[in-house]
Amino acid sequence: MAFGAFSSATPVAAEPAVRRRSPIALFLLLPGALYLSLFFLVPFVSLILTSFQAPREFGDIGQYDYAFKWENYVAVIQTYLPHILRSFGYAAIATVLALLFSYPLAYFIGVKLRRYPLWQALALTLVIAPFFISFLLRTLAWKQILSDEGPVVSALQALTVLPEGAHITGTPVAVIFGLTYNFIPFMTLPIYTSLERLDLRYVEAGGDLYASPATTFLRVTVPLSLPGIISGTLLTFIPASGDYINASRDFLGSTDTAMIGNVIEANFLQLQNYPAAAALSIVLMAVILVFVSVYVKRSGTEELL
């Protein structure tokens, strides 16, 4: 019986490989496609529809009907332009700071520790270690450390860097600090991955061709680690733009530091202005998409990515 089954299968095997492979490829794609359509496509369409909704006539607060009210977009941009600009400003500064901190760190772990695999593994573990504690707890801990009675403020006041009665929490400094701190691992790991693979013979060749160590770094090392820099900055900038924890009043921010994420949260959960929240979300997404495509295009790294 079994042999018969095999022999009947032989003509199938003679068919072109492409035709036989495609159903398998589709089958393998199925879980991912299902997941994406269920948890991304459906909510996304629903979000777009919500963003055009109009308040129900004579309805309560939070009751909306499907419509095509594009004025929602004009309204949210007019109302929340400072928040939008602040979000991208904070995110950009935090991304630059995280890059400045992470690159030397990643270079040290990926290049200098190459000859000591044990130390390298240990250093990498330390970079990832913060993930073992919740993001919220860590940010709350920083709130304590940076609070008015906390060690940082007291020390800075003792050194007369800060005047009496000054705050750190609730200021843009604290929010940007929190964003930078929270996203450093996301910046460090991709850069580490690029630098860890960096062939040092290119660096030697740079020195051989009259490039000083600084020039070699700028002309050889940085371009060769560009894929890591791009991934790291994207992994930091995109979530940081939409972050609503660090800038929240409950954590490191105040009403003066509210970012677009805080506004979306407030509109969805407190004001129950769902169309405004949805429109803001789509504006955020669109701006990030434009930023990212221009960034990737300008850095000319399509082939390196």
Next chain:
Amino acid sequence: MASSFAESGADLELVGITKRFPGFTAIDHLDLTIPAGSFFALLGPSGCGKTTTLRLIAGLEDPTAGRILIGGKDVTNTKSYRRPVNTVFQSYALFPHMTIIENVAFGLKRRGIQNPMGLAHEALRLVELDHLAQRRPSQLSGGQQQRVALARAVVNRPALLLLDEPLGALDLKLRRQMQIELKQIQGDVGLTFLHVTHDQEEAMTMADTIAVMNKGEIEQMGAPEELYELPRTAFVANFLGQSNLFTGPVITSKGDTLVVDIAGRKLEVPRDRAQRHAGEVTIGVRPEKLALLTDEPKQEAGVNLVGPGRVVDVSFSGVSTQYQVQVPGLGLMTVFSQNMVFGPVVNVGAEVWLTWGVEHGFGLADDPATAPRFEPDEDTSQIATQRRERLETEFEEA
């Protein structure tokens, strides 16, 4: 700093260079002078310290002791990017994020030379790759990348050009072609070339002077013909081509020739071609200097005769035939015979006599007690391994 082109090649002088790595000494008190404008080859098996020597000259490693002088100037403490030296790396190390022309112009731009692009194109034309200027290194074949690496180094007109086994990755035909091109470029631009290789044929084809390196020391240095015709040590005799070596005591040492007793036979060697003139000595002769005779010849003056021996192997290689002859008391001898007639002259099992002119023999400087007797083998790494194993057993015995 080298802000302009070198007018011509510069002398390179290494004085008492020693390089120790944790656990071993790569180079031990090396003295070496390479005259300006020469094509110098540093030849040796892998692990003999030749690449380390090159890296020291390029400034990629610091010597433990000793001085490096280029054109009479001490550069021992000069950083690599300030030395008037360029390297063609074994791995080529072409920058993958730049086009070919950007790679070639890199050094010129760093030094602020006028018209870097024009000069880079000129250098690419020299290696016949100007049409690929806008490509990336990954789009080129190994041989093309090698030529780009050469152009990238030569375009800077360094006083000294270092070549680290640059032809190692190429196939035989391309390697031959590049050997000729390299030699031609060296002649055209008049630079000092220092070429590091383990390929004895490559070294002999290209270099004016060869230094044979072994275990961090230079065994012998000279013109290729000189090294081949008159090797001073067993290592050189077998690393550079093949040799038949015999060891025995000197019987008479009068006049122009030494007479050495090898297993009861009296073999002669010119006094001026022998390094040692008394006691136990090792003498040798190159396989192509031997004549193979099927009848016992008369003993003549000025000709060494051994035999009868038995042919144990015949391998035909077109131009010549290699015979392995087992001679009682002398062991296995190798004979290269030009194929002046059709095919091999004798077959396996034939009884033959071997003769060679006394003037072709040479006497080695090695102490016969320690001089290793190699099996003829063209595989250099195997020779090196054999020598190391033999030395190790000696160390254990000592």
